[in-house]
Amino acid sequence: MLPRIPASRVRVPAAVATTRCHTFKAFYATIRSLRQGAVPDPEDLPPSDNDFIVSILRANPSLRDTRSYLASFGPRPKPASAPSADVDRVLSAKKDLSTVQSIPVALEHPKPSPVLSSILDPVIKRTALVKIQGPFTDVQLDSIARGLVYLEKLGLVSVIVVENDTLARGEQDERSELVEETMRIVTTLEKQGARARPVLGAVVRLGPKPGDEEVAEPDFAIPEAHTFPTDLVPIRSALRAGEIPVIPPFALDSFCRSVRVDANDVLGALARGMVEVADVDTSPPSASPEILPSEDVDLTPLRLMIINREGGVPSYARSGYPHLLINLSSEYSHIHDTFHEPWHSTNPTALSNLALARTCLTYMPPTSSAVMVSHRSPSSLIANLITNKPALSSSLPHALLQGNRRLTAYTPTLLRRGLPIRVLRTSNDIDRPKLNALLEQSFGRTLNQQAFYQRLERTLDFVIVAGDYVGAAIVTNEPCEGSNAPISYLDKFAVLPQHQGDGTVDFLWVALHDESYGLGHPFSANPNGGKGGVGEGRDLVWRSRANNPVNKWYFERSSGHVRMGSWVLFWCDAEKRLKLEQARRANAGMSYVEKWEEGRLDRWGRVVEKVPSSWQ
Template identity: 70%
Template sequence: MLSHTVLHGPRILSPAAASALKARRTQTFRAFYATIRSLRQPPPTVEVDDLDSPDNDFILSLLKANPSLRDTKSYLANFGVRPQTPEPADSIFPSTRPSTSSVPKEAPNISVNKQPEQLKPTPGPIVSSILDPVYRRTALVKLQGPFTNKQLDSIARGMVYLEKLGLVSVIVVENDNLVRGDDGERSAIIEEIMRVARPVLGTVVRLGPKPDDELPEPHDFVPPEAHVFPSDLVAIRSALRAGEIPVLPPFALDSFCRSVRIDANDVLGALARGMAEAAALDDNGMKSGSCDTHEDYSQDINLVPMRLMIISREGGVPSYAREGFPHLLINVNSEYDYIRDTYDPSWYKGKPSSLSNLSLARTCLAYMPPTSSAIMVSHRSPSSLIANLITNKPAVSSSLPHALLQGNRKLTRDTPTLLRRGLPIQVIRSLADVDKTKMNNLLEKSFKRTLGADAFYRRLEQTLDFVVVAGDYVGAAIVTNETSPDSSEPISYLDKFAVLPSHQGDGTVDFLWVALHDESYGLGHPFSINPNGGKEGKGEGRDLVWRSRDDNPVNKWYFERSTGHMRMGSWVLFWCDAEKRLKVEEGRRANAGLSYIEDWEEGRLSRWADVVTKIPSAWK
């Protein structure tokens, strides 16, 4: 148990202790300037053998992220150039650049005889950076040590690289080795934060609930036991405006205005709420024109936290599905209780703070925008932070087949865990419980076609097996039982898989597919026991079959998640084998392995194709 002794201020040190502390602080400042300030300057010429590992190289980190076109568009939407306000016609310095909207789609031909003096000079990089500023966003970072100087240097590089990409970090430092109430605790914590970046030694957070809060209401998260007023953020705003990375100790002011050490998670939770509220006040003031022109805030930095980063020696949250390796993606809304209730006691030895950090993520994400995410990452993989910033996705998709995930070299004990606020997931077994109006809206917006609702639901009344619904019908998977004349066992058919366009790319697709897996071909596995109203892993898995037009752009995603596929004219037939049955067959064969086609697979493709091709279209 940690001691809960409250510190009432700095302790008086002996001359010898003060001298030792001064020496350590001198070394600390050297480390500080070496890790942050020097990274902003051009690197000196070094021998090849003296170079850091490629993991810390900024360009290689960007290339390793391998963002898709959608990822790139999403990044530019958050960090790209903001629309420029049109200048008045009588401006003294008219803009020399046409707006994006005024550029023709096809540029006119330029005559090769044009004189050089008629060509406008290309602005230099400094001018371009001023004309096209990167829109800077903020991230909250929990730095949970202790770390060595080399480890801190690696982490600091990651923070600076993120700043180059537009994400400015606000760091709260915690040291698990410093027990509350020990002598010299306060000095040790201050020394620790001065090893990282610009220290903000003034206490920002206040202990206790916010005074103007009404009676506490029940939350689905743990509210922080601290709060922040907008005026308390002056030091942080000043650091961000100066291009510095502010670092805070886990201190708070109590009711007697004493600076006391509190849980770093409460500091981060209070900052998440306070920064979001301060940004809302800034926006309202700017819209109404009533903001104080002398107030210390910067308009070019959005204070609303966009990311929460928990950097520790432990990394992500361990998972049964990964045999103790970290979860890849967590839907906090629907998986939080399940993960806490089923946490293996043996994991506490190596990862004692996983559940408290999971709780921190749920608290902060509740105050952050729905598109925000949290990442729990080991200090050994700082380059993962860049990949997360650009793609906002886990290192490997959690909806891939488990056979591929278990053999994937990218998955190690240091693989980060990505967390999203997510959506509740429910499994519906009766068509009467389906909200048809919302389902119609989802299907038509997702497929961009008009649904023949009457015929579609008449068919579902006879064939429906279950429906997986994400959130308030922002996504759904409809599975039916299709009778086969050649078999007494019906075919499990994925009739519709749809996600609203506004939720494509925010993790909903993966959340939905994982739930579909747990209710169909993944049944029988211990990691399919998710409390979403379904079978909770009990039962025998069944082969899942579906079809898609051969020109469907989603087919690449289907190819990666299916066991196999077969082309049928203008259609492609996909299927996923029941995982438990494959595991049993592999166990029977031992080292011999499975043959190309097993006896139980004979004729099933032709049977599936015969049944699937006769299913009528649901569209008008």
């Protein structure tokens, strides 16, 4: 009997090993890589690519964030095959072996199994519109390209439009310089391991799309360029080939001449055109025979990323530091009105990029978002993709935001289409059927409508409504024994399940802050139809079940809490009073319990315990 040789001692001939290596690398080869050199083996990547994993860990996604990401990029279940197809396969397998063997093996190209496909390509490819607003140095461009390559690994493929702020319109060599900048970005992306393709021909047409004049809206500026489905063929071709299209800001004029236009016009036209083509892809084939559906990359842009040198939009509420989250539906005009004159020099393109985000998000899906980010923080793009949230929640207490080291002049600004916010002062202004549906869907219980509205007629202070009752915050004035001033009580805070995670919760809480415990500060003068920041802030009190999973979110936004049996009592101190007390005591500091705080928890507890249940 021959002795068994341990597997660790078996040696593979060098020629066989070399052949295996070449065969493995050939799997990744493409026509472009054969011309320019093979794509590097994953094991040969530099150690700096560990930043990719670190960036994902720093994003710290919640369970809801993870589910939302997988819903957009995770593998989609394949439709079950019909029983008749299974029978056909069984019958074909029983054919005579001689007939099967007569088929040349070289002519058979079986598709990989679904399991193998999901392992080799575990994500659904989606697209993002990216504006690279230079000029940037080679080092800065390397950092930007590395961030875009990381996004591609997570399933988000960039469609890049190039802009150069220092190149004035109408200069003699502007076209050649923009082409050179485009090629420079392509080279940088390929150096970082991606495949990129310059699309130097104009993909948009100058002027509004035919028929836009008839449907023009008074408050919305239609893009100054447009596309037809056939114009997007170069972009679709690049995406199908696994390449990142890089586009200079050129457009065809009425004489079919390629002219330079503003990059924002190109991006607005692409956002609209890509959404329209993606809709055709999901329609029956007869809907548009000139366009072939794309099964590998969804053309609907999920993100708009504006990468510049100045960062986000400066905010009057944060001493010039950027806005964290912008609700374009309710804050767009207000940001223009509160934009300080010096910011036109320090952030010269902030307002134009704000208008770009508004234009693109109008055409993109409601769950989409835009982010304005400096080249100094490309890793934040990964956090934005996975969580679709700002770097810091805008609904956190103002004192925490002011002292947070993560809030800098280059903190990214997240922008959403958002919803209008309005404040109602009387119960007669409430649309009761819509509010009933909101509360019952949010809490999963049946509302005792008669008792609930009778109580609101006596105690209502205000109701903040987001959109068409997709979210609401109800605040009442609860009488307090031994005090002439009633307690400001947050009776209900509700958001429809399908809008949880799209920014509505933060928009609603910020408006609640501005109308209650944040009132009296200049940064509370937001355009929500309320008091405009004028008045005296009041302590806000509310209760929540001890086992409520939302309590973690409440802990972060409240000034304090105390447990009361099966309930937890939360409160937010009036910020204006705290600021005045701190100034009055100066260096003495505030004590553990101030005189005006003595006994208030007992009073609040007694009042809150008497609040009747709103449910049947």
